[in-house]
Structure formats: C-alpha cells, structure tokens
Amino acid sequence: QSVLTQPPSVSAAPGQKVTISCSGSSSNIGNNYVSWYQQLPGTAPKLLIYENNKRPSGIPDRFSGSKSGTSATLGITGLQTGDEADYYCGTWDSSLSAEWVFGGGTKLTVL
Amino acid sequence: EVQLVESGGGLVKPGGSLRLSCAASGFTFSSYSMNWVRQAPGKGLEWVSSISSSSSYIYYADSVKGRFTISRDNAKNSLYLQMNSLRAEDTAVYYCARVGPALGPWGQGTLVTVSS
Numbered sequence: 001q002s003v004l005t006q007p008p009s010v011s012a013a014p015g016q017k018v019t020i021s022c023s024g025s026s027s028n029i030g031n032n033y034v035s036w037y038q039q040l041p042g043t044a045p046k047l048l049i050y051e052n053n054k055r056p057s058g059i060p061d062r063f064s065g066s067k068s069g070t071s072a073t074l075g076i077t078g079l080q081t082g083d084e085a086d087y088y089c090g091t092w093d094s095s096l097s098a099e100w101v102f103g104g105g106t107k108l109t110v111l
Numbered sequence: 112e113v114q115l116v117e118s119g120g121g122l123v124k125p126g127g128s129l130r131l132s133c134a135a136s137g138f139t140f141s142s143y144s145m146n147w148v149r150q151a152p153g154k155g156l157e158w159v160s161s162i163s164s165s166s167s168y169i170y171y172a173d174s175v176k177g178r179f180t181i182s183r184d185n186a187k188n189s190l191y192l193q194m195n196s197l198r199a200e201d202t203a204v205y206y207c208a209r210v211g212p213a214l215g216p217w218g219q220g221t222l223v224t225v226s227s
Contacts, residue, residue, distance in 0.1 A: 002155060033212065033213070035212075035213030035214065035215075037156070037214070037215075043219075044206055044217045044218065044219050044220050045148075045156065045206070045208075045214075045217050046215065046216070046217065047213055047214060047215025047216065047217075049213075050212050050213035050215070051212055051213070056215065086155075088155065088156050090156070090213070090214065097173060098170055099158055099161075099170060099172060100146065100148075100158035100161065100214070101158065102155060102156045102157070102158065103155070104155045105155040105156070
C-alpha cells in the first residue's frame with residue numbers, strides 16, 4: 001500500500017490529453033513539493049516535473065504539473081505512442097518517520 | 112554530462128550481505144544529497160535511504176532500518192549501500208538518484224536477487 005494514491009491505469013488516443021492524479025495528506029503533499037517521474041519500459045525512472053509544476057531542461061511543455069491542497073495532477077497533452085510508460089508521483093513526507101514517498105504508479109496506454 | 116552508475120548487485124542467499132556502489136560524474140557530488148530507491152520485479156518505486164551532502168543527515172525506510180547502511184565518499188564521488196541480513200523481499204533493482212530539488216537524474220540500476 002503506497003502512501004500516495006494514484007490510479008493504476010489511464011488511457012487515451014494519440015493527440016488527446018490525459019491527467020493523472022496523486023492524492024496524499026498534510027504530512028506529504030500538503031506541505032512539500034511534488035515531483036513526477038516517467039519510467040519507460042525497461043528503463044530507469046526519469047524526472048519529469050519538480051516543485052509541483054517545473055520542467056527540467058529537455059522536458060517538452062506537453063507535460064505539466066499542478067498541486068492543490070493534498071493532491072497533485074500530472075497533465076500530458078498531444079499524446080504520442082512514445083509516452084506509453086509508468087508515471088509516479090513523489091514527495092517528502094515530514095511525519096515522524098521522515099522519508100521520501102511515492103505513489104503506486106500509473107500505467108499510461110496510448111491507444 | 113551528469114552520470115550515475117550503480118554496481119555491486121548480484122545473487123545472494125538469505126541472510127547474506129552485499130555492498131552496492133554508485134559512481135557519480137559530471138557534477139559536484141559533494142554538494143548534493145543522494146538517495147537509494149528500489150523497485151521489486153513488476154512493482155512500484157520504494158525509497159530506501161537518503162544521505163545529505165556531508166553525511167550529517169541520514170534516513171532509512173523502516174523496511175531496511177538496522178540492516179542497511181548508506182554512506183558516501185565525496186573524495187571518490189561515490190555513494191554506497193551496505194546491505195546485511197538480506198531477505199527475499201529485498202529482491203529488486205536498486206537505483207541511486209541525486210536529490211535537488213527532486214530525484215534526478217537516476218542511475219541505470221543494479222539488480223539484487225536474494226534467493227537460496
């Protein structure tokens with residue numbers, strides 16, 4: 001059971017838009033920055049979004065992030081078949097057991 | 112180019128030990144906190160441990176506390192994970208990742224298999 005809650009899967013057609021939600025609590029998302037990671041099949045995770053809505057150099061603006069209260073959302077527009085991957089949200093949890101926490105991951109299928 | 116390369120994985124029997132290494136290049140290693148994150152076969156990401164830039168702050172997941180030890184050698188641009196009393200549930204790909212401001216970049220990972 002992951003600390004952050006994500007839908008197991010989402011799907012959409014090429015060219016369409018999809019959103020992936022990430023729900024947490026006041027000890028994690030509510031008081032810390034959220035980041036998002038893309039893991040293409042057979043590869044290591046890659047940072048996609050940091051500090052809720054910022055994109056590292058090289059990440060296209062088709063990818064966006066937002067946060068409200070104890071939830072965060074990853075948006076992907078203009079879907080491409082190459083976007084098929086697992087997506088994870090992550091943040092620091094500042095409860096007694098200080099730790100990084102992740103969502104369970106969301107499998108994106110581009111139909 | 113920023114690069115992280117893990118090594119040291121392999122097959123080990125339950126109760127055994129293994130030491131993972133992560134060689135960093137392309138950035139000022141001593142300025143960054145570092146993490147170990149693992150991924151069991153077919154499962155999601157699980158944070159394992161964090162160490163601050165000067166080793167002053169160290170954190171562990173409850174699942175590995177007392178069995179794993181994170182360390183670093185800034186002179187050698189290297190991060191380590193000493194894993195003792197290994198269990199079957201420790202079987203995973205272990206990634207090192209730079210912290211700042213989120214986790215990235217990540218290494219390619221090294222597979223640890225705990226089996227008799």
